[in-house]
Each structure stands twice: as structure tokens, then as C-alpha cells.
Amino acid sequence: INAEYMGHKISDKVYVGLAGLATDNQTVYERIKFRSSLYKLREERDLSPKALASMISHMLYERRFGPWFTEPIIAGLDESNNPYVCAMDLLGADCIPGNFVVTGTCSESLYGCCESFWRPDLEPDELFETISQALLSALDRDCLAGWGATVVIITKDKSVTREIKCRQD
Amino acid sequence: AMECIGHAGAALGILSKNGIVLAAEKKVQSKLLDNEFNGKHSDTSCEKMFKIDDHMAVAVAGLTSDANILINWARTVAQRHTLQYQEPAPVELLIQGLCDMKQGYTQFGGQRPFGVSFLFAGWDVYLGFQLYHSDPSGNYAAWKANAIGSNNTAAVSMLKQEWKEDLDLDQSILLAIKVLLKTMDSSALSPEKLEFSTLTLNEDYKPRFRILGAEELNKYLQQAKEIQEKEDREKEKKKEAEKGK
Numbered sequence: 001i002n003a004e005y006m007g008h009k010i011s012d013k014v015y016v017g018l019a020g021l022a023t024d025n026q027t028v029y030e031r032i033k034f035r036s037s038l039y040k041l042r043e044e045r046d047l048s049p050k051a052l053a054s055m056i057s058h059m060l061y062e063r064r065f066g067p068w069f070t071e072p073i074i075a076g077l078d079e080s081n082n083p084y085v086c087a088m089d090l091l092g093a094d095c096i097p098g099n100f101v102v103t104g105t106c107s108e109s110l111y112g113c114c115e116s117f118w119r120p121d122l123e124p125d126e127l128f129e130t131i132s133q134a135l136l137s138a139l140d141r142d143c144l145a146g147w148g149a150t151v152v153i154i155t156k157d158k159s160v161t162r163e164i165k166c167r168q169d
Numbered sequence: 170a171m172e173c174i175g176h177a178g179a180a181l182g183i184l185s186k187n188g189i190v191l192a193a194e195k196k197v198q199s200k201l202l203d204n205e206f207n208g209k210h211s212d213t214s215c216e217k218m219f220k221i222d223d224h225m226a227v228a229v230a231g232l233t234s235d236a237n238i239l240i241n242w243a244r245t246v247a248q249r250h251t252l253q254y255q256e257p258a259p260v261e262l263l264i265q266g267l268c269d270m271k272q273g274y275t276q277f278g279g280q281r282p283f284g285v286s287f288l289f290a291g292w293d294v295y296l297g298f299q300l301y302h303s304d305p306s307g308n309y310a311a312w313k314a315n316a317i318g319s320n321n322t323a324a325v326s327m328l329k330q331e332w333k334e335d336l337d338l339d340q341s342i343l344l345a346i347k348v349l350l351k352t353m354d355s356s357a358l359s360p361e362k363l364e365f366s367t368l369t370l371n372e373d374y375k376p377r378f379r380i381l382g383a384e385e386l387n388k389y390l391q392q393a394k395e396i397q398e399k400e401d402r403e404k405e406k407k408k409e410a411e412k413g414k
Contacts, residue, residue, distance in 0.1 A: 030255070038245065041213060041222075044214065
């Protein structure tokens with residue numbers, strides 16, 4: 001029933017996903033939108049995922065002693081269309097592993113699923129299958145997560161958003 | 170400050186029922202002038218026009234350095250409003266804030282006023298398309314069509330005669346070209362000397378600011394030239410007819 005969308009588009013090639021306290025997710029997203037709109041107007045180009053990650057990390061650390069309870073993921077293609085994924089904890093410590101990042105209530109099982117399903121150099125369709133299977137396997141075992149999933153596949157020409165139905169319990 | 174603006178490159182704006190046209194004359198033209206974007210087209214700014222937010226843009230006449238400060242300020246204020254109210258800032262609210270700031274510089278502090286006049290084009294859900302003009306004193310007013318910069322009185326009187334209630338966007342662009350042709354110093358117009366931009370609503374009711382590229386502008390210039398030639402021919406015919414009588 002709660003159709004809260006966790007992933008947000010910052011530009012055609014960069015998306016950010018926020019997990020944690022819902023109200024902080026919303027507020028942090030609004031602040032990210034503020035900064036990225038100004039960046040876009042002043043620099044006259046889109047934010048690269050690396051720049052966005054640095055910006056969010058800074059934003060979260062500003063609240064070092066009263067943090068936003070949100071753990072973001074930044075995913076996108078940089079200027080040369082190379083994929084970039086980054087995850088952060090609530091204080092802004094980022095990690096850029098190069099293969100996959102997870103966040104949220106069932107992150108431990110997501111780590112396990114991704115580790116077993118992920119291979120390098122996946123095509124967009126294969127990637128969609130892989131990520132959906134990993135997500136659904138982890139969701140099904142977690143009582144707090146569920147009610148469907150939204151998957152965004154970002155390629156250099158377009159980004160495709162798909163909704164997945166799963167066990168509604 | 171007003172005097173300085175009177176010497177600056179002309180800018181004019183026309184409100185039409187489905188959009189706003191901003192047109193400007195590029196004062197500085199030189200072969201040596203380097204395009205900032207290495208030839209890439211930008212939809213955010215050019216020499217005289219700047220996007221403030223998705224639904225608002227300005228054309229500038231006067232000191233560009235002063236304009237930059239005010240534009241930066243306007244951009245930040247628009248974003249702050251969106252952060253707090255989760256809606257695009259209403260156009261008049263933003264302009265009131267900007268003009269209050271400009272007025273402060275004329276009354277307090279002993280600092281000189283901002284030497285810029287603005288033509289604001291904006292759209293919001295409350296009042297639709299709006300065109301405002303503001304000057305260094307902090308005065309602002311809403312207009313259906315206005316011109317600032319050099320020869321603006323001539324441009325405004327021409328607009329007064331030619332502006333009609335039900336112009337659409339294309340006709341407004343042609344009208345702007347016609348007015349600029351008469352008031353600019355040069356006899357022929359080309360995309361290098363002009364900048365045109367439009368603020369319109371696209372299909373899903375989202376406002377969109379676009380700076381017209383060279384080929385598009387050329388098309389309109391061609392059209393305007395043909396219309397002008399047709400009008401001249403008709404005037405000639407009328408004169409002949411009168412003479413004949």
C-alpha cells in the first residue's frame with residue numbers, strides 16, 4: 001500500500017537511492033535536488049556520479065553530531081559512460097567497490113545474493129535479470145522489506161525503469 | 170546607471186498566449202570571441218540571457234558583472250523556495266525579492282546601485298506566463314511586451330503598434346525580429362548578432378526554457394525577411410495607386 005519510491009533521478013545518467021528513516025530520506029533527497037539544480041544552472045552540465053557522491057558525502061558529514069539517518073547509494077554513468085556505483089553510511093563514508101553496492105534493511109542477505117549472482121561485463125538485459133533475482137531473493141527472507149521492487153537500468157542511450165511484482169507479504 | 174543601460178545592447182520580450190520570447194542584440198561581435206562551450210549548444214545561458222530555474226529566465230541589459238551577482242542570487246533564492254515549499258517559486262515573489270535587494274542599494278550603505286535592467290520571463294501555476302521588467306532603482310512592472318537597452322523607446326513604440334492580443338509564439342518571434350531590424354544599427358540580421366530564447370510549456374505542462382540554435386533562428390529570419398519584402402511591395406503598390414490617382 002505504501003508506494004514510496006526509494007530511487008530518485010538526478011539526471012539521465014545518475015540516480016540516487018536512499019535507505020533508512022523515511023523522513024530523512026525525503027529531506028536529504030530534497031537537499032540533493034537543491035544542490036544539483038544549482039550545480040546544473042551554474043556549471044551548465046549534469047553532475048557526474050563521482051561529483052554527486054562527493055557532494056552527498058559532504059552533506060552527510062556536515063551533520064556529523066546529529067546525522068541524517070539515511071544511507072545512500074549513488075549509481076550512474078560518468079562522462080565517458082563508464083559505470084560507477086558508490087554506497088555511503090550515514091556519516092558520509094563512501095565506498096566504491098566497482099561491482100555492486102547494497103543498502104537497506106536486508107543488506108546482509110543482499111550482499112550474499114549479489115556476491116553469488118554478479119559477474120563482470122553483463123549486458124543490460126542480463127544485468128536486469130541478475131539484479132532483480134538478487135533483490136527478490138533477499139526481499140523474500142526479510143519481514144521489513146517487500147511489496148514490490150523498482151529496477152532502473154541506466155545505459156548510455158536511455159534509462160529504463162521497471163516495476164517488479166513479488167510476494168505481497 | 171540608467172544612462173549606462175541606455176547604451177547597452179538591446180533586449181526585448183514579448184508575451185504570447187503560448188509562450189514568451191526573449192530577444193537580444195549581441196553587442197560584442199568579433200572573430201576572436203571564443204564560444205564558451207566549444208560549439209556545443211547550451212540551453213542554460215548565452216551572452217545576454219540566463220536561465221534562473223526551469224520555469225524562469227532573464228534577458229539582461231547593462232553591466233554583465235552586476236547581472237551575474239543578481240542572477241546567482243535569484244537562482245539560489247528560487248532553489249531555497251523549492252526546498253522549503255516543494256513547488257517552483259512564483260515568478261512575482263522572486264522578482265519582488267530581487268527588486269527589494271536592488272532598492273536597498275539605492276537607499277542604504279553608500280554603495281552604487283546595480284547597473285542592470287532585467288526582462289524576466291516566467292511561468293507559474295498561479296498567473297501563467299508573465300513578463301516583468303525591472304530597473305536599477307528596484308522598480309518592476311508586468312508587461313505584455315517591452316524592450317530595454319539601446320533604442321528601447323523606439324522599440325517600445327513599435328511594439329505598442331504591432332502587438333496584438335492573440336499572437337502565438339511563432340508570430341511573436343517574427344514580430345521581435347521585425348522590431349529589432351528597425352531599432353538595431355545593422356541593416357541585415359544574422360544569427361551571430363542575435364540571441365533568441367523561448368519559454369514555453371511542453372506536452373506534460375512542464376515549463377521549458379530554450380535558446381534557439383543558429384539554423385532555427387535562420388529559418389525565422391528568412392520568414393521575417395519574406396514577410397518584410399511582401400509588406401514593402403504592398404506599400405509600393407499602394408503608393409503607385411495613390412500617385413496614379
